Amino acid sequence: MQQQLKRGKIIRIISNLYTVELEDKTLDCHARGKFRKEKITPLVGDFCYVDEENHYILEIEPRKNVLERPTIANMDFALIVTSVKLPNLSLNLLDKTLSLMLINKIEPILCFTKLDLLNEEEQKQIDKIINYYKKCDYQVVKNTELDKIKRLLSGKQIVLTGQTGAGKSTLLNKLSPNLHLKTDEISLALGRGKHTTRHVELFKIEDFFIADTPGFSALEIKEIEKEAIKESFKEFNQYTCPFKNCFHDKEKECRIKEAVLKEEILLSRYQNYLDFINR
Ligand SMILES: Nc1nc2c(ncn2[C@@H]2O[C@H](COP(=O)(O)OP(=O)(O)O)[C@@H](O)[C@H]2O)c(=O)[nH]1
Ligand SMILES: [Mg+2]
Ligand SMILES: [Zn+2]
Incomplete structure (x- = not known):
């Protein structure tokens, strides 16, 4: 009998169980033994072909890029979430992430947060910086521009990066009110970061997929x-x-x-x- 293969996308991996997003549903699958033999590890973000009936991933498509720790494949955009206060603006971290994403062939989008915490004088300084990046043809948004962000991200796979407390989870929750990701206060109470930092998952929001990461520890500019x-x-x-x-x-x-x-x-x-x- 001819096998019915369906194309999908791996959105989550928990030990050896792979959750694959198909056109009309998600499916928990195992990976074929041949991947281990060929030393291929299926990754979050991978496009794959599954045997829907037997819940098996049979093929992985070639990747356009891979980021490590947390490991994620095939990102179109990196949304670099950068707070201007609490934590203070770090242009060094911003420029580093910007370069690393460009070198990895992932288009960066600069997303500034917490502009509401600035006084008038600080606002002027930040505007100068924001306008510089815009002038240099970088995509720049503010976390309050939700419609603009949704338009930019439409149909894409996106990775969120940024310092702890920059406002990544808050932004995701605003883009998708029924996501209910933990933001700072709650995760602090639970002893933040202990179990969550290496876990990576793609969330479907409207018509795009986005992963909330604590940054990439393996990305080293040196x-x-x-x-x-x-x-x-x-x-x-x-x-x-x-x-x-x-x-x-x-x-x-x-x-x-x-x-x-x-x-x-x-x-x-x-x-x-x-x-x-x-x-
Ligand atoms: N004033 C202000 N607070 C924000 C903004 N975005 C996020 N926050 C707050 O900053 C804290 C950290 O946000 P969170 O989304 O958990 O940051 P994450 O660690 O990057 O996921 C939370 O208390 C949020 O309510 C913003 O634009 N303005
Ligand atoms: Mg968070
Ligand atoms: Zn020179």
């Missing part, structure tokens, strides 16, 4: 080639330095350094760039 880091600071690429392979560091004549002095390039961007290439 292991990445200087060349790739330079490339990922994409607004630097519009300048041509006299020295052909200029790293905009100790070189004498450098258009990037000039642009920083003229405030065309944000000083923090340049400082973080130097920090990353000189690790």
Whole structure:
């Protein structure tokens, strides 16, 4: 008898049980023994083919990218949740995540949170920073712009990253009021982070899938080639330095350094760039 294979997406893995989202339902499956022989580990985010009747995953499609710890495959977007207060704005962490996602071929979206906690003066400073990233063609949203976020994410697989307390779970709950994810206060009471940090799951919200992560501990900028880091600071690429392979560091004549002095390039961007290439 011809097997009826259905294409689906792995949204959750609990020990050796894989939950696969099919067009019309979710199905708990086991993985075929051949994966172990071929040293393939099915991952959350994988597109797969299942034998619906026997609850088996038979094939895994080639991946377009993989992030590690927590491990997740095939992300289209990384929503980098960045609070401007509590915890304080960390442009170093933002720039690092931005570069790492670009290097992993995942399109970053900067999502700023807690703007309501700023006074007028702080608001002005943050606006300057936000406008800089926008000018450089990065996608930028505020966590209050729910419709805009939903429009951007439509049909995609998205990974949420950001510091603890940045507002990731709060944002997910706002995007999907019936999700009821634990936010800070509740998980603190339960002894936060003990069991949850490595677990990764894709939640379906409207017509997109999103994973709430505590960041990627395996993403280390110091292991990445200087060349790739330079490339990922994409607004630097519009300048041509006299020295052909200029790293905009100790070189004498450098258009990037000039642009920083003229405030065309944000000083923090340049400082973080130097920090990353000189690790
Ligand atoms: N004032 C303010 N508080 C926020 C905002 N977003 C989240 N919070 C609060 O920040 C705390 C941490 O949020 P949570 O979503 O748990 O952060 P997570 O660790 O990134 O998932 C909670 O007390 C939220 O209510 C915001 O935009 N403004
Ligand atoms: Mg959370
Ligand atoms: Zn240069």
